[in-house]
Amino acid sequence: MKQNWSFLVLALGLIACIFILGAGAPEAAGTIQSTAEQAQSPSVSWTSVLPPLVAIGIALVFRQVLFALFLGIWCGAFLAGDLSFFSVFTSFFTALSDYILDATADAGHMSIIIFTLLIGGMVGIITDNGGTRGVIRAITRYVRTKVHGQLITALMGFIVFFDDYANTMVVGNTMRPLTDKLRISRAKLAYLVDATAAPIATVALVSTWIGAMVGFIADAEAKMPEFNEAAYSVFFNSLPYNFYAFFTILFVILIAWSGRDFATMLKARITLYKAKHEPELDRYNLYKEKIREDEIKKTESHWINAAVPIFVLVFGCIGGLVVTGDGSNIQEIIETADSYKALLWGGFLSMVVAIAMTLSQRLLDVEDTLKGMMDGMHTMFDGLLILVLAWALSAITVELNTADYLMSVFGDLLNPYWLPSMVLFLSAITAFATGSSWGTMGILMPLVVPLAWEIGNSSGLGFEVTHEIIYACVSAVLGGSVWGDHCSPISDTTILSSIATQCDHVEHVNTQLPYAMIVGAISILAMVGVLVLSIPWWVIYPLGVVVIIAVIFKFGKIPDPEEYAPEGKEAAITSLD
Template structure:
């Protein structure tokens, strides 16, 4: 019996040896993208390759790959022109190492989520709803576009896409930065700090020019948030400009055209976290671009032609005292009234009865706002500088390189946290508010940031969906060869402006467009051999800036925009009157910015030269078309004695 068992064991072992010897020593694997677009190139990863040459067969096409035992290889530039194709990997003997059937969807479907999001935002003016539908539609496309896929996409919309966006550490750094700086703004708006800044500026006012210029300067000083800017400046300067016979429409224009532009281009504002987060997300899929998102934002600031020229034109109109169009009519009407508000619209009457946000019966001290803001700026910029030096190591480095390598996310966290702590300590040390009140107002400031943070989260989630659907690859394939790099900034500026005008949300436009625009601009420049060159990088930075600038421009023209509504409300101006008087100015500045900013940069003109020529064009237009309203009444020349708190 033992001899028989031993004989069968030997035979079985021999049989297994022969069978195993006939099989390939390893089973290779194929890793294709989850979503493949028809006619759009994709990459395929081959893993666990045997040593020697192997052949990849895709329908009737073959690709030769030289493998190394257990190694992996990347096959680039594969395309599928049909909805399905067979993929097979064979070795030198013709044995199949791996096989798979690939499916592809029509390429235009990858653009559908972003396109639907934009159309819904235009139609219903609800950015969050539009972003959610875009995410849901993208998930439905990825899951196969049947009825069962709809339920899977609905579950994944929050459980996968939004959760992935929220679980990213850099994303959460941006969220915490926005919450902390919102809390700081909530404290300094109520402990008399921002009101103190306003009172210091108002002491020098002696006439209409000083009243308008001081309003502009106060808007520059309160740069950290556009909402706070509009509300604080409007409520503070309304009584002053009324006495100086400045129209409420002109006050609303100065506020509206200062708040968003200055917040968009300053180095430390509530906008920065949002913008840097979007830029970082847009850059995440560009492996050859290693610059930090904060560095890209800083480098793009000079190319923000519209915000810069908008601020310039506001200063021109306030300093020269010239206006045209409906604004000139409003100014003449205010002068005829001699600073007396005899007839109030419903909106103006409501605003006149409102109370200012500053807590009553506390001393008004500018340092309570200035010190936290300086701490915020100093620690944020200092943190970026320090972490940049650590990253570069010993040696001599330029300031641009240092800030480019700095950890902007951590630095913004340090700065915003420190500013909150300083604001609380200063409030408690002066016994301006109880600790429970201070905490309450801090939370009120935090709550004011929930809407933009929600938009940001949804935008990040839609960006993840677009990346999975290879939307940017489709845009590159469709437009990359036909779209001239010189026209990139101008086209982006117009599209962003139109979308912001129709939706009334600059942040929503930035959230939808930035993840699409940045990869497209990079690919267009790459196809023209301009990436990393002295000619190409300005166009790339200008493309990033054009999203931001176009969103602000459309925001200024739109009666639906939040800053438009806030500026009119805080100024006590009728909304229709504000839009009607501001629109000619916004259109003029937008046209000049488009031609001498976005388009000029695309054709190789230096940004500073384009801005200089644009400013001269605006000045010339104002001198030729603008007129001074009738001479101000003598009573408006006297100095203004403000009470401790200006009434709303």
């Protein structure tokens, strides 16, 4: 009843907001333009930030992601229309026909949807044929504690380094059964998966991200005729300044190794501990005996029945990149490759191999094999709905020029030495509001890099200093985009992490947010230290590690096993049967 009243109040508040916007938005639309006008963008308004704010706020407060996303899209469709009273009703339908439909019609988006379903189908097959349990049996010879399980999960992110989507889906689905056995919370698993996906792909010298990032840098250089450094060289030289990516990777490894948690992640861990004695708290059925009985009855086969399809997935995607790319070296091939085709080919090939291995060994009959495939795909449906709505909302933010508005607000605050720090913060806000790291990179890179070049030249800075500021700005856009992406509940990679780990999406966002914010704050301080205080980057990193360790051991805790009663840091698997 209380929740029903909450939604009633929310609906009334939203209707009031829409009428207010209809009355005030036209006047406000032309008030803030400055930097956006210089970038030759359409007029922007403060109202452009409302659709993502509506979606984010409702998702976090009411834990209803689908409802929140649709309201955000509806609000955006109204603002993109004629702002009349009648438009309040027509935008309800155009939200579906003009934005949600277009989100599914996009070839790249459909590739991700199909790839996700293929991964789900493959995982469903190797789960039912016993291969996954075989992998767990093999790994548990060496993984006996929560700490080991967390470290293995984090380090697996380095194996599937070439694409964040593939990283998230493979590691999340593969490690979930093992972490469930170890009683590691789904929220912690989702964080370990999410925090090692995009950061690793961002700094990997060869990945599906590199082609896009180099392309964004090249677009920016096109506006700087006097700047003739190769785009890939700019990316490579910018790596030392990508503090968020490297500090996030360090943070994940250190917090996994320490066995400690704090803030909302610690609360999720304590809730899981209490669930052993309070079944109503066991939201993922990790302690229910029925689950154990079902697992005992299911087939257990050799670990190779899961490992081979997974390896086929990884190397199939790499092979697809090679086939679709063109160049004389690996980097040129990756830059020109069609990553969507590569993912589709790798995913489809892995599912075919899983089916062939299952049927050839008579682990399952045809009917049960197809049932396992469909069950695996079915687990992806809820998350895919969220993903489609997130894409539609992202399209709304592009149409309303949300990024241009944010640039117009913060643009006048930038100066040569503080520029990278401000860009890092601005990129994070933009990615948080739009839910798209790639979208943020594509929008801000062509604006920020020429701005850094012009400011450096107009301020009379030396050649080397100007280049350092450009390198730092490039990494600020890349790192800030990933930071905001980690914090945003409408981010596609955050949603995919929830899908792969089967973690409640809002819980994943709430538990990941404090960790991401701490690393983001350290990254801003590091950027200030390098550019403003002139501290070498090779000194900044050891200092950052010291700060991260201090934060983890100061605020992080290992729940007392006497108080929360099942196991503490050294909870071990004693038997899988």
